[in-house]
Amino acid sequence: MSPSMLIVGLDPALVDDAPSSRAAFPEIDAEAVRAGVAAGRARLKELGFTVDLCLLDYGRTAEVVYRAALSGKDYDIVVIGAGIRLDPVLTPLFEVLVDLTHELAPGAKLCFNVSPSTTVEAVQRWWPEHRPLV
Numbered sequence: 001m002s003p004s005m006l007i008v009g010l011d012p013a014l015v016d017d018a019p020s021s022r023a024a025f026p027e028i029d030a031e032a033v034r035a036g037v038a039a040g041r042a043r044l045k046e047l048g049f050t051v052d053l054c055l056l057d058y059g060r061t062a063e064v065v066y067r068a069a070l071s072g073k074d075y076d077i078v079v080i081g082a083g084i085r086l087d088p089v090l091t092p093l094f095e096v097l098v099d100l101t102h103e104l105a106p107g108a109k110l111c112f113n114v115s116p117s118t119t120v121e122a123v124q125r126w127w128p129e130h131r132p133l134v
Contacts, residue, residue: 004050009081011055036116043120070104079111
């Protein structure tokens with residue numbers, strides 16, 4: 001069976017309008033996030049992973065949405081995106097996500113990328129058997 005993965009991150013539609021995201025990642029806009037997420041998901045699927053995506057807002061409904069995503073399926077891997085982890089304003093949200101992951105998916109490996117384009121690399125640190133043979 002394919003390893004199952006949940007990638008959780010900020011909804012790209014919100015990135016351009018959020019002052020904290022613009023300050024934390026001035027070189028990244030919504031389109032760059034969308035493109036990076038799509039490319040990463042496609043590559044992970046090629047490598048044999050089952051990939052789900054959970055997009056969050058800046059906290060108003062994030063906990064409810066994330067709880068629902070984790071409750072709906074058992075995940076082997078949870079990737080919490082850099083947009084949540086590396087924006088100092090979102091540290092409380094990041095803590096909530098880690099705590100919920102421990103509560104609802106205690107067997108899942110946590111992976112952390114540094115941008116949408118490094119998600120595959122982050123996952124391969126925990127699942128080296130899914131590295132390309134080249």
